[in-house]
Amino acid sequence: MNKKKVVVGMSGGVDSSVAALLLKEQGFEVIGVTMQIWDSSDPCRTSREGGCCGQSAVEDARRVAGVLDIPYYVMDFREPFRKKVMDYFVEEYLGGRTPNPCIACNRYVKWESLLEKSMDLGADYIATGHYARIEKLANGRFTIRNSAAAAKDQTYALYNLTQFQLAHTLMPVGGYRKEEIRTLARRAGLPVADKPDSQEICFIPDGDYAAFIDREAGDRVPGAGRFVDAGGRELGTSRGITHYTVGQRRHLNLSLGHPVFVTEIRPETNEVVVGENDEVFSDTLRCAGLNFMAIDDLRGFCDAVGKIRYSHRGAPCRITRTGEDEITAVFFERVRAVTPGQAAVFYDGERILCGGTIIRDRK
Template sequence: MDVIGRKKVLVAMSGGVDSSVTAALLLEQGYEVVGVTMQIWDPKIEVIGEEYVGCCSIYAVNDARRVADRLGIPYYVLNFRELFERKVIDYFTEEYLRGRTPNPCIACNRYIKFDALLKKALSLGMDYMATGHYARVVYKDDIGKYGLFRGVDRKKDQTYVLYNLTQDMLRRLLLPLGEYTKEQVRELARKYNLVTADKPESQEICFVPDNDYRKFLKERRGEEIKPGNFVDVNGRVLGQHQGYPYYTIGQRKGLGLALGKPYYVVDIRPETNEVVIGEASEIFSPGLIASDLNFLWFDEIPERFEAQAQIRYNAKPQPAVVERIGKDKVKVVFNEPQRAITPGQAVVFYRGDELLGGGTIEKRL
């Protein structure tokens, strides 16, 4: 029986242990919980046996449904395939064809999970939406706005992929796992007797279950991808590549070259179909230019500020000076040169454990 005044929360359930425990915790805390799995990719996608446990597989949906049944909560599957195709998959392939390296998780969070799904939740009369991300939403009394902080489990912290959140999103968002470690979450799953308690984590991109993005690009845009030259920074031809979208900055393995010493991808030039390679010292840069910015609570970007800047998901944040360029770009200069700054990836800014915001890397300095 519904209790008058209970807050309603929609929980995005992927079929994994994190979102399962999120639903269980919120139910225990007295919320009226509804579970939802987003159908964002064709369930007939080359499922590679039952080993594929990614968030798009039929097995994931079945696991989420079993958890919902165990908890006694309503559960639904919502179709977001067309939007996901446009906002995530088309972006993913287009970025590689621009010679950049995309981050599909950030695009999915920005356009699907925390935009389309949140709007759906509100339209259904929900008060909040919750996910299994390891991060903490904190109301900042001094400025009257919400901030986002790293999760207690630093190894699992996911704030890097959440920098596009807005105040409207944050005020409706519950992230209960921010206060727990991964092992504590698994222990809770065992306590609640959830089938996902010992389920392994999915490591691949959800729509590339074999983790072979080259194969994925070839199947979708192969006619546009042509062989070209590997060149050094002076333009000297050193060999032939299979197509520039198949490479990423900093890559060493898989170049198919025998040059007597290690070479790395230094730059990608779509306009000339060239992949520039160099020695290890040549992949370090003093800084970068970023655009498509979002800051969580700044009224406007300061002209200049210091922050810890993180240039990839598992990288350690590095001290840097950030300078605004016009209205929508920043220049980031690190205290020490950084390895393999990669256009298309995100640069995210922190002060201590607090996420300030971030943007997309346009180019290295």
């Protein structure tokens, strides 16, 4: 009987390395692949340690593949990463929104592009080291379920995967806690067993988003603008909309005698609206760009738990279809900093029902 073939996306970290280990132990024919998404002409980016974009990722992944005795390749994904992740990131900030590049990368690079190339190689599946579990429900649909590692759960960033992608994906580390993954790596002699997790956005290792946008967008960057209150009264000069996000309090450099928070960003006028803490809270959001998982559509309404950012614990809400590509969520208690551009992901218990991208309120 022929073994099922799986291509494992290996970032050089411990999670994807153990994913490859587990799948080999389960009897799969495993091929390791690192996705080249960096510009090799940039010595700073390619030499930095620890991130998924650096040359060190290739070196670490290749060493792990050697220990596991599996084939290993580097595939060029620079074009889709540039278009679907980096360009998207810039355009969202210019539009007054706060993007989530990891969600875009997951859908369009780590899955869409990698899965296409992997199937060309005759693979049955791709696999990653994400802390999440894929489940096929009684209704025949695939969904993503919370991982066993609550603190590491990555389901929020995976809500946008399609049914086809889920049907051809394995996530073998989703049933383990982080410390268990490191233990498995040590026992197998993997050289990345104690490698620290990467935290930053891979293409902005210094964390200076605005400087990156300045370089990429050039003369399209709006430059200095105005701080205003909700009524439009000018309160001061801002550095421009690309420097701010909803809910932000620090680095506003406003001397108003009390703390204020960003409540809205207006790209049409390059204005940053600030207000009191209470004004950052809302009980309603609208989202578009919908993707359905556990259900094939939303008819009428249903109750769910909604997460409005990666670090949000989730809050009970009622979701209703309010447009051809729109869901409105009403939370039973107000939530802080509903941010256009971020994802709203809705759960039924541990399982993802659906999700979309938060859009601006109608004025």
